[in-house]
Amino acid sequence: MPCSLERSKSWCEMSTDFHKLLFDISESLATSELAALKFLSLEYISKWKLEGIRRPQDFFKVLQEKNMIEAGNLSYLKELLFCISRIDLLETRLGSSREEVERELQIPGRAKVSAYRYLLFQLSEDITEDELNSFKFLLGKELPKCRLNPKAAMLDIFIEMEKKGILGEENLSKLKTLCANINVSLLKRIEEYELKFGEEEMIITEEQSGSTGSPEAHARWPVTSVASDAPGSWDESYQLEVYKMTSRPRGVCLILNNHNFAKAREAVPELRRMKDRNGTDVDAAALRRVFSKLHFTIAEYKDLTAEEIRKTVNIYKCEDHKDKDCFVCCILSHGKKGIIYGVDGQEVPIQELTTSFTGRNCRSLAGKPKVFFVQACQGDACQKGVTIETDSGEQDSCIETDARFQLDCIPTEADFLLGMATLQDYVSYRSTRQGTWYIQALCQHLEYSCPRGEDILTILTAVNQEVSRKTCMPNAEKQMPQPSFTLRKKLIFPVN
Template identity: 75%
Template sequence: MEFSRCLYIISEALATDDLAALKFLSLEHIPLRKQEGIQEPKAFFQALQEKGLIEVGNLAFLKELLYRINRMDILAYQLGCSREEMEKELQIPGRAKVSPFRYLLFQLSENITTEELKCFKFLLGRELPKSKLNTENTMIDVFIEMEKKGILGEDNLKVLKTLCEKVDKSLVKKIEEYELNLCGEEEMLITEGQSGNIGVTEAHARRLTSSVAPDSPDSHSESSQLEVYKMTSRPRGVCLILNNHNFARARAEAAELKMNDRNGTDVDAAALKKVFSKLHFEIAEHKDLTAEEIRNVVNIYQCEDHKDKDCFVCCILSHGKKGIIYGVDGQEVPIQELTTSFTGRNCHSLAGKPKVFFVQACQGDARQKGVTIEVDSGEQDSSVETDARFQFDCIPSEADFLLGMATLQDYVSYRSPSQGTWYIQSLCQHLENSCPRGEDILTILTAVNQEVSRKIDKHNAGKQMPQPSFTLRKKLIFPVN
């Protein structure tokens, strides 16, 4: 009963595109003719059971499939398995059951935008029947039809490479990496086979594991480069700016907080809009939001379909303290509540894609007074805390998040009423200068750390140290072109 209940819960959590991906990755084990009658996850699980691929006490293949389609939320919450555990497991020869070829095609389908899919269908107009190239057909559907036609196979990638050359050359690199791995593996198998060191069964297992865990350091040679997040969609995604300036309502409703207006924040917002527009993001600015309005806006973008976007960026400009930001009504919103809204479980269309948060707000009450320099702390008269640090986790443990905090926990951040904040101004300047050079975001944020840490509030010798934290699995680069 526990086994059946587990499969039922997982089936309820899977979306239609998840099922299509699972079926595609299982084609070597469940033939297409059998799959055509499968329209829901429960029927798919039944087919796996009939083939002996999953059973009580053995859900290894299901775990692998969920790992491959990046449903880490189900893997963790329902099957108690982490990404790291799966990567180690799949390094063991013979454990991987999804073929490298099938996984290659799935990865390509995940990296192809809606416009690129239209191009593929147009270019295949003479090869495939028009009925198989309608608007409802996905890239996975197209791959299946290409296999049926005999123009795509494990050792037949010529047509696919030609198409990718015309549509998006970055896709060709993945195919070439697959071919290189395959050739190297086959050469090794031949050598070992001739010397009598390897059997047929183990040779097949080696081939299956040749492209396992592409994001694991162990799956690459030491000289290979770290994989880069896809960043080709137009627009790249939404850049949501939550810009709180006027705190008159907070002063009226919670006079004890004594929150000043955040003069200079519009300078920051303008700089963010300028740089992220150049980086091909769709800008969405919301000003002077209460705590409840912040939650409502975030919920709108959480529920939005981001499947044709490569990234999501959220910039928060407000007063704050440890682990929270303030609405203009003086009410608190935990930062982690906002970031967790965009996990793969809560926003499936952003699963596997980078979610970037920049927070310009104080994270404590330790402050320095100034004349032209103000601090983004909500409580202007609070006592300084230095000996009782409050630890918090602002980003989820799930992958693909980056959180850039203006300052360390417990400390204030500085803002000029005329020139904006130290952190946001430095961030925007470095993004504008470094993105055209192809530098990744962590390199850029390190440069921001260096610049901001050198600044000083001359009136009080105040310093500021930004703090990025992340669960990124790949390099994050924002191309200008």
């Protein structure tokens, strides 16, 4: 009897913990995210039942009734949170990670959300407000007017199209026609899906010929008949996804431009030889020009102390970026390994600035690219010159070593890019008339390559090549920039 009571108590505790977990997750979900979860579950829950669900708690209750989630099996819940890019909940509530779920979904048949429905969800995420209105206008004769009201989202339109029989897994022709008229890039996404999963079906059919079984639900990644770790098993038809970059404006481009370091020279004796950063305004002007062309809102702050840098970053961390696709921060200052200086000579760790914009700290940027460009030295060695200065800010030939620096500055979370002007331990160079080698090369290549559809990593490789060819005389000193990133998709800044 005691054993029976003990087991009963254990089961009750587990059940309580499970329901508390679901409650905590539901409290963190927005109305639009609930709509997305409902849409992704349409293969398992009827439309009429989903229409009656108004709260995440009720949605989770239905999933339990369907045995889709239970205390010992949360794989479907993990997949749903992964699909809607709530990686923060995946990590903090379910103890999983993006990489773990991605590996799990690579296993054929393991994904429960169909490739077709996930495609529609991704399209809905990429469609702008103007494009949504165009869809409603073009569907005016085929869908009930009451379903095309101003509050109807793109997922609502997809559901109505399915009800009318003009959209389905094997019926994408109407959607393709609409996309061809509204946004050709959406059409290309559908065609890529058809190509990828048409080939997948053929492969599965060939593998199962002669068997009585039928293929399970599509995985969202290409399936091949070769073991994934075998030589030559890479699917050459695989193409990286591209981050959504359609909002106007794309996002904020925050420029922190420190020029006058008189306060540092007065306040910190060891920095008394720190120079003003003549030429930095040339860099700031180039960044303003380029990122304005790329449809970013420019926010420039000049000559900030360390505390003012922190307060400024906190302002943009707390902003609502939900209608924006990206965040860019350009830092122009003196620095040393892993830090930048405020104009008062106080230090701000680069990691502190980048970590402010993780999904946990800035939820409206979760799943979106966060890009940082840092023009500052990362070592204390100085190269003397007449018109060429370094951005170490100090006249000291001592160089420290710390091989872990670069890994510490960028968050381990996905969707970050950190472009450093120089390698760890080394100086970067600045012309007092023409600006810095790095920022000038970066702006020139962005201006040239973005209209040609080049992705940011290709552009940064070209920047590396150009800067590495420059030489600082008389001792033939060199500079090599270093990008670090956890991007999951191609990052392309469209000009149009």
